[in-house]
Amino acid sequence: xTVVQFENVGLRYGTGAETLSDVSFSLRPGGFYxxxxxxxxxxxxxxxxxxxxxxxSRGVIRLFGEDAVILPRDRLPGFRRRIGVVFxxxxxxxxxxxxxxxxLPLRIAGHPEEEIDQPVRExxxxxxxxxxxxxxxxxxxxxxxxxxxxxxAVIARPEILVADEPTGNVDPDMADRLLQLFEALNKLGTTVxxxxxxxxxxxxxxxxxxxxxxxxxxxDPTGALRHPPGASA
Amino acid sequence: MTARSERRVLDEAxxxxxxxxxxxxxxxxxxxxxxxxxxxxxxxxxxxxxxxGRLTVQLVDGDAPARAAAAAAVLAALRRLPEVARAEPxxxxxxxxxxxxxxxxxxxxxxxxxxxxxxxxxxxxxxxxTATARVAAVVRARAPGARIDAQxxxxxxxxxxxxxxxxxxxxLVALMAGATAAVVVLAARAGLDQHRATIEVMHMLGxxxxxxxxxxxxxxxxxxxxxxxxxxxAGIAAATLVGGELAGLGxxxxxxxxxxxxxxxxxxxxxxxxxxxxxxxxxxxxxRTLGRRL
Numbered sequence: 277x278t279v280v281q282f283e284n285v286g287l288r289y290g291t292g293a294e295t296l297s298d299v300s301f302s303l304r305p306g307g308f309y310x311x312x313x314x315x316x317x318x319x320x321x322x323x324x325x326x327x328x329x330x331x332x333s334r335g336v337i338r339l340f341g342e343d344a345v346i347l348p349r350d351r352l353p354g355f356r357r358r359i360g361v362v363f364x365x366x367x368x369x370x371x372x373x374x375x376x377x378x379x380l381p382l383r384i385a386g387h388p389e390e391e392i393d394q395p396v397r398e399x400x401x402x403x404x405x406x407x408x409x410x411x412x413x414x415x416x417x418x419x420x421x422x423x424x425x426x427x428x429a430v431i432a433r434p435e436i437l438v439a440d441e442p443t444g445n446v447d448p449d450m451a452d453r454l455l456q457l458f459e460a461l462n463k464l465g466t467t468v469x470x471x472x473x474x475x476x477x478x479x480x481x482x483x484x485x486x487x488x489x490x491x492x493x494x495x496d497p498t499g500a501l502r503h504p505p506g507a508s509a
Numbered sequence: 510m511t512a513r514s515e516r517r518v519l520d521e522a523x524x525x526x527x528x529x530x531x532x533x534x535x536x537x538x539x540x541x542x543x544x545x546x547x548x549x550x551x552x553x554x555x556x557x558x559x560x561x562g563r564l565t566v567q568l569v570d571g572d573a574p575a576r577a578a579a580a581a582a583v584l585a586a587l588r589r590l591p592e593v594a595r596a597e598p599x600x601x602x603x604x605x606x607x608x609x610x611x612x613x614x615x616x617x618x619x620x621x622x623x624x625x626x627x628x629x630x631x632x633x634x635x636x637x638x639t640a641t642a643r644v645a646a647v648v649r650a651r652a653p654g655a656r657i658d659a660q661x662x663x664x665x666x667x668x669x670x671x672x673x674x675x676x677x678x679x680x681l682v683a684l685m686a687g688a689t690a691a692v693v694v695l696a697a698r699a700g701l702d703q704h705r706a707t708i709e710v711m712h713m714l715g716x717x718x719x720x721x722x723x724x725x726x727x728x729x730x731x732x733x734x735x736x737x738x739x740x741x742x743a744g745i746a747a748a749t750l751v752g753g754e755l756a757g758l759g760x761x762x763x764x765x766x767x768x769x770x771x772x773x774x775x776x777x778x779x780x781x782x783x784x785x786x787x788x789x790x791x792x793x794x795x796x797r798t799l800g801r802r803l
Contacts, residue, residue, distance in 0.1 A: 329713065349800065350717075357715030367710045384716045428714075 278302040278338070278504075279436060279467050280326065285335030287321050294333070295321045296492045301501040303469065305435075308462050310478045311471040313489035319471040320364060320440055322489065326469065327361045327438045328352055340435070357385055360434030360466075362442045366425040368413040374400065374424045375409040381432040399427040402457060404450070418445040426454055436467045443477055455480055528696050528729065532689070532736030532787070533743075536780050539685040540744025543776055546678025548752070548766040553671040555765030560661040562594075562634030564641060566627040566648050567656040573622065579652040580625035586647050592632055592640035599626040637661070689783055693729060693790040700725050701798055708799075722795040726788050733787035737780030745776055 280303040287296040296318045303309060311319050324330045325337060328344060337344040339355060347355065360381075368377050379396045400406045403423035405416075413421050422445045429437060437458065443451035455477060462468045472478065478486060485504070488495045496502055566583060570576040580598060587596040604623050612621075631640045641659060648655045661668075701708065708721055748768070755763040768776075 327713065353712075353715045353717045355715075356713060361713055363713075367706070367713075369707050369710060380711070381714045384711065384714050384720065 277305060279305045279307075279340060281336075281338040282325075283336040283338075285325065285332045285337060287318075287325060287330065288333040294492055296325075296332075299335070299492075299494045301487065301494055301496065302504055303436075303467055304504050305467055306462065306465050307467050307504070308459070308481055308484040309467075309469045309487055310481070310484050311469060311487045311489065312473065312475075312478070315473075316491075317489040318492040319489055321492075323361075323438050323440050323469070323471055326436070327359050328356055357381070357432065358435045360429035360432065360437045362422075362425050362429045362437075362439035364440040364444070366413070366421045368421055368424055368428075370413055373410050373412055374405060374416065374420075377413070377424055378427045378431055381428060385432060395431055399431050403427045404453070419447070419450060422446055423450070423454070426457070430457065430461055430466075433461070433464065434466060436469065437461060439468070439470045441472055442470060443472070443474060451477060452480070526732065528692070528732040529736035531692055532733045532783065533740035534736075535685055535689045535692070536737040536740030536783050537744045537747075538740075539682055539689075539783070540741055540776050540779050541747060542678050542681035542685065543779060544744070544748035544751075544768065544772075546675050546682070547772040547775065548748075548755075548768055549671050549674040549678065551768065551772070552762055552766035553668055553675065556664060556668060556671070556762060557661070558634070560659075560664050562631035562637055562640075563660040564629040564631065564644060565599075565658045565660060566629060566644075567658065568625040568627075568652050569654060569656070570652070571622060576625050579655075580627065582651045583648050583655065584627055586651055587627065587629060587644065590643065590647060592636075592643050593629055594632040595628075595630040597628050599628055686783070686786060690786055690790040693733070693787045694794040696729065697725055697791040697794040698798060700728070701795060712802075718796050718799040721799060722792050725795050726791050729791045730784055730788050733784040734780065737783045741777065741780040744779075745773070748776065 280301075282299050282301050285296060285299040286294050288294045299322065311322065313319050321330075325332055328339075328347075331345055335345075339347075340358065342355075344355070369380065372380070375396055378399055379392050382392045382395065397406065397409075400409050403426060405420060405423055405427070408416060408420060413424065416424065422442065426439070426442055429439065439458070442458075443454055446454065451474075458468050458470065459481065470477075478484065485501070487501055494501065566587075568576050568580050568583065570579060584596055584598060587593050601623060604626065605621075608623075629644060631637055631644075633640065637659070641657065645657045648657060708716075711721060752766075752768060755766055
């Protein structure tokens with residue numbers, strides 16, 4: 277059983293050269309993955325395909341057992357609610373408070389207000405921003421905004437968590453704390469995919485699988501990414 | 510999302526309040542156009558009812574005694590007809606008064622030969638054609654040279670003019686509704702562009718197009734409701750003022766243009782109808798625009 281499966285996926289922006297070529301891999305449910313590669317290797321593009329921000333130019337992507345390439349538009353929200361995303365540029369809603377930003381996925385999913393307060397408070401406390409709940413993003417530092425973005429991504433307990441450089445703007449202590457949060461989620465069954473340049477961070481999760489992109493191609497010399505041990509499509 | 514949390518998702522600061530003013534002007538003009546149409550329709554209806562069963566019999570014999578005798582015979586015959594509710598001779602003094610604007614002092618000349626005229630009201634204006642034929646037969650049997658004029662036919666051009674006014678008012682209301690829908694569509698698209706980043710985030714978090722559309726619908730409905738309410742109050746006040754002045758003219762036709770209670774209710778419903786129109790237009794525009802994105 278795989279939660280994500282890419283087969284010969286290619287992605288091209290407009291009429292330019294392919295940003296991703298022949299990318300094939302499978303992700304196990306509950307797996308922990310680091311996606312690495314030089315700047316411009318295609319990490320963010322691959323993540324965009326994962327969280328359904330784009331459709332590939334070619335190839336097949338299966339998400340939760342369904343073909344995501346031909347998925348009708350009206351079914352996308354249901355799939356997106358199962359995927360938590362930490363954007364590289366945070367993408368917090370600027371006129372909403374930290375509290376409202378974190379609460380947004382629960383509200384979109386239709387949770388009643390009385391069920392939202394406690395998890396939001398707990399999540400803000402976990403990322404160390406309980407005292408900044410009423411602050412708007414513009415008044416928060418880059419690291420604080422990143423923590424709010426992470427809190428927003430994980431609050432709805434997604435089945436897949438996709439994070440693009442999630443610890444890029446925080447100090448090592450906070451990076452450790454956030455990694456613990458990702459690991460805790462992972463233990464609860466969430467498949468975690470983190471794009472990062474930080475090899476120290478990668479080293480802290482020895483059980484994680486590393487995926488390396490090089491100029492739009494996924495390096496998979498042993499074939500373990502395409503056919504992970506113990507997983508069948 | 511609850512209404513309260515939805516309100517917070519879009520930045521409410523500034524910008525879109527021009528929509529309130531535009532809606533106010535649109536509804537004000539629409540109420541005026543609708544009031545004009547409804548009042549004209551009322552006046553036309555009254556005119557039709559007044560003239561539908563009325564005839565004028567005219568005897569133009571040059572010999573005054575013979576004319577008087579024929580008039581008396583025709584009047585007596587008409588009063589016996591069941592199709593005739595009322596037949597009254599028009600007094601000579603009234604005829605001279607009517608002619609005075611054209612003939613001046615000459616109209617009072619006793620030697621001026623005046624036709625004998627009889628006003629006839631038919632019993633059933635709905636069967637005017639048959640009754641008119643019967644009246645004509647009776648009149649011509651006694652005065653072969655007599656003329657019978659249906660008053661409704663004489664006023665037909667006025668009726669047609671009023672009907673044109675009603676249609677013109679309806680066209681204005683339709684155009685105003687179309688323009689309002691177009692303004693709402695433009696405002697909705699501008700709002701989507703203005704909040705593009707927020708909407709993208711919402712989509713990525715699993716928001717449906719319907720949820721996004723609802724954010725804008727709520728906001729546009731509020732703007733349309735406030736602007737429309739103010740516009741309707743102003744429009745109804747203006748219509749009341751003009752109606753009062755019309756009533757003061759003392760004209761029977763103008764008095765018929767008075768709006769009924771149902772008409773006022775219809776005018777009061779204009780802002781609600783335009784708010785509904787704004788909601789539907791916004792929803793269609795937003796879901797179509799979002800449908801072109803992933």
